Structure formats: structure tokens, C-alpha cells
Amino acid sequence: MEDARTYEGGPGLFPKTGHVLERRRAPPCDGETTIRVLLTDSRPLVLGALAELIDRQRPRMETIGSAGSYARALYLAEQEQPDVILLSVFQDTLDALGTVAAVLRVCSAKVLVMKGLHDPVPVARLLRIGAAGVVIAEEPTASIVNAVAQVHEAREEQAPASLNWTIPAGPAARSLRTRAEGVSRLTGRERELIRAIMDNPGAKYLVIGAQLGISEHTVHNHLSSIYHKLNLVNRTDLLFYAVRHGLVEQPPEGWPGIN
Numbered sequence: 001m002e003d004a005r006t007y008e009g010g011p012g013l014f015p016k017t018g019h020v021l022e023r024r025r026a027p028p029c030d031g032e033t034t035i036r037v038l039l040t041d042s043r044p045l046v047l048g049a050l051a052e053l054i055d056r057q058r059p060r061m062e063t064i065g066s067a068g069s070y071a072r073a074l075y076l077a078e079q080e081q082p083d084v085i086l087l088s089v090f091q092d093t094l095d096a097l098g099t100v101a102a103v104l105r106v107c108s109a110k111v112l113v114m115k116g117l118h119d120p121v122p123v124a125r126l127l128r129i130g131a132a133g134v135v136i137a138e139e140p141t142a143s144i145v146n147a148v149a150q151v152h153e154a155r156e157e158q159a160p161a162s163l164n165w166t167i168p169a170g171p172a173a174r175s176l177r178t179r180a181e182g183v184s185r186l187t188g189r190e191r192e193l194i195r196a197i198m199d200n201p202g203a204k205y206l207v208i209g210a211q212l213g214i215s216e217h218t219v220h221n222h223l224s225s226i227y228h229k230l231n232l233v234n235r236t237d238l239l240f241y242a243v244r245h246g247l248v249e250q251p252p253e254g255w256p257g258i259n
Helices: 044-055 070-080 096-106 123-128 141-157 176-185 188-199 205-212 216-230 235-244
Strands: 002-005 018-023 035-040 061-067 084-088 110-115 133-136
Touching: 035 044, 035 070, 035 141, 044 061, 044 084, 044 141, 061 070, 061 141, 070 084, 070 096, 084 096, 084 141, 096 110, 096 123, 110 123, 110 141, 123 133, 133 141, 176 216, 188 205, 188 216, 188 235, 205 216, 216 235
Parallel strands: 035 061, 035 084, 084 110, 110 133
Antiparallel strands: 002 018, 018 061
């Protein structure tokens, strides 16, 4: 049974958008605690879909509230002290970068930002101001669940620096040292493929293959090999890796994902 209590926000700063959910919780497994997740998105349908996605993971994690604006998210973060805040990037009176910084001043939650690949919010700046990680909206929904779990586990098991550039969408035990060692195992063709992806991060396999003179299937195979060698998860993870480890000199001009 659920009872949605709408907060009566003060005038101006906190609009009456969002709610906290009170529900009977399934008891967590022995030795585990339920991850309490606060959702933020301006689209009610997306909020509902995210809540359903998270709540299907009970007792591992559950939604404790949702906010339709950044101001509302700040209020609920301070009131409810969630474990993880899944914060989407959208047009609002407040900006996403400032909201992340403000949230971290009012609660100890880990902020996981969900953005589209081409949303004009620099990922590196999000991470520098304290976001625990970024998950790309175009990725499979399982990536969101995995990312929430990873940033929460990192709270207790890892120093913040170990997540300062990763896209948490895989096993929490992934090591940066393993990633760095993988560079030496890349073939010349794999390095060429990485450079092609950096030149056009949103390109489909077919386009990249045509550029390199190889088939779409071969592009997929090369990428799978790259991900395995570098212990990465997806293309966005690869873009960060390439910049951080000198596989390319700099991000492509105008691409907002890394600057």
C-alpha cells in the first residue's frame, strides 16, 4: 500500500511538485540494507517509469520520493536524506551543475546524473563538482539499476576518487589499474577505431565501418574486444577513457560530453 504525501513547499523557491512515498517495505536480505532512491525529472511519465524500474528491485532498492524540479529535489534531499539521487538533466529555473553542488551541501547522498549523449551539460564538470557518476539515458534500463547499486556500494567500499571519471554501469569491483594496463594490449586497428568514435561519438556502427573500410559486424567485434581489454562498459565510458589515458589528444571541438 502506498500513501503519497505532497509537501507544501514555501513560496517561490520550492514549487509543489514532487512527493515522498511511504510504503510497507519488504525486509532486506540478511546483512543488506535497502538503497533509498530519490528521483528527479521534469516529465511525469519518465518519473513513473523510473520509479517502477527501481521498485522492481525491492528489497535491494526502492524509490522514496520524486521531484519534478531541481528546487523540489533540493528540498526533498534535505528532508528525506536518501542514499542515492538519480537526477536527470532537463530545462529548469536552476541548472543541473548548480543543483548537484547544492544537493551535496544539504545531504550525504550520492548523486547519479542521467543525461542524453548530446545533452549540453559537461560530464567532466559534473564529476568535478561531486557527482558520483553519470549514466547515459540511451543505455539499456539495466544500466540505471547497476549504476545506482554501484554508486551506493562505492559509498562504503571505495574512496570518491575511484569514481571521479567512470560511468558506473558495471560491476563495482572494476579497477582503474586494470583499465590502465589494458592500453598496451590494444591493436593498431582498435586504436584507429577509438579515434574514429571520438571524431563522431554518436555515429552508428555502419557509418564508422564505412569510414574505416570495414563491416558493421567487424566494428562491433572490435568494440567488444576494446571493452574487454580496458574493462569498460559502453561507448561513453570509452570516450572518457580515451581522453584520460591519452589515446586522443583532446575531445572533439564542440562535443559537450567531456569538456
